Amino acid sequence: MIVINTNDGSSTVQLEDSGLTYHSKHGALQESQHVFIESGLLYTLQHTAKSELHIFEMGFGTGLNCLLSFIAVNQLPVKIYYTAAELHPIPAEIYHSLNYGSIDSLRPHVDIFETMHSADWNQPVQLSPSFQLLKIQADITSMNLAQKFDIIYYDAFAPATYPDQWTEVVFKKMAEALNQQSVLVTYSSRVSVRRAMEAAGFLVQKIPGPFGKREIVRAIKQ
Numbered sequence: 001m002i003v004i005n006t007n008d009g010s011s012t013v014q015l016e017d018s019g020l021t022y023h024s025k026h027g028a029l030q031e032s033q034h035v036f037i038e039s040g041l042l043y044t045l046q047h048t049a050k051s052e053l054h055i056f057e058m059g060f061g062t063g064l065n066c067l068l069s070f071i072a073v074n075q076l077p078v079k080i081y082y083t084a085a086e087l088h089p090i091p092a093e094i095y096h097s098l099n100y101g102s103i104d105s106l107r108p109h110v111d112i113f114e115t116m117h118s119a120d121w122n123q124p125v126q127l128s129p130s131f132q133l134l135k136i137q138a139d140i141t142s143m144n145l146a147q148k149f150d151i152i153y154y155d156a157f158a159p160a161t162y163p164d165q166w167t168e169v170v171f172k173k174m175a176e177a178l179n180q181q182s183v184l185v186t187y188s189s190r191v192s193v194r195r196a197m198e199a200a201g202f203l204v205q206k207i208p209g210p211f212g213k214r215e216i217v218r219a220i221k222q
Contacts, residue, residue: 001090003097007212011099013062013090020157022061024187026212029064029103031187034210036065036153037072039218040185044151045078047181052079054147056177058140058165059155060086062098063116070112070131071105083134085143089121140165145177152178154186159193166193171200171219178221189215 004014008027014020024031044053057065066082073080095117101110112127119125124134136143140156141164152174159166166188174184184202186193187209194204194217202219209216 001094003094005099009099010064010103011097012064013094013098018161020161023064024210024212027210028062029068029106031210031213032064032068035187035216036155036185037068039207039216040151040153040183041069041072043218044183045073045076048150050150051077052081053151054081054149055083055151055153056145056149057082057084057153057155058174059153059157060084060089060135061155062090062095063113064100065153065155066116066133067100067106067109067113070127071109073131074128079130079132081132081134083136083147083149085136085138085140087137087139089135089137090117092117140173141170145173147177148179149177150179150182152182152184154184159188159190166190166196168196168199171197171202175200175202175221180221182221184219184221185217186219187213187216189217193217 001013002016003011005011006025006028008030010029012021012023012028100106121135121137124132126132156165197204197219205218206215207218
């Protein structure tokens, strides 16, 4: 793993042998904000009267999606229970090298970012009175999702590289883990991905993507 800068000035992680990156090279921060926060979390908050939301993230990665979720609801009267699955956590020297602490919108929450990463796996940690994080070190294809969620951030590596994480079987598992009319958001709008989601029972919407990506997907459980 190495840390690289993306075009919006925020950094991400790249796997040096394969060239895979954890976020878009066009901009890690803008991608996470657009795909997961605006199209998932804020969309849900606009369409629900719930006072608490359960979020599941497939691929904890750098923790940026979790950090942005914390910031987005920090002053709102809603409780968040955030569960994230990650088979290969990034080491401390890597997340300490990410430049999120030098970005104006993220700088006030650097201590939260550190707590997110240093927290024990498979044990819930209270990041604030209204935000709980549970990191699970597991493979999505074999883990059991016993509880129901209101939002799923599906942030696995690209389907061309890891097709087994983008199958109808996996998306059926995701659908079963969602409450009715809840959403799954992801950056991939490949035809094979949309067909797998539809076969799993989702209503699939193609919506505008962030800079550098024409479309992303918001899938709604019927």
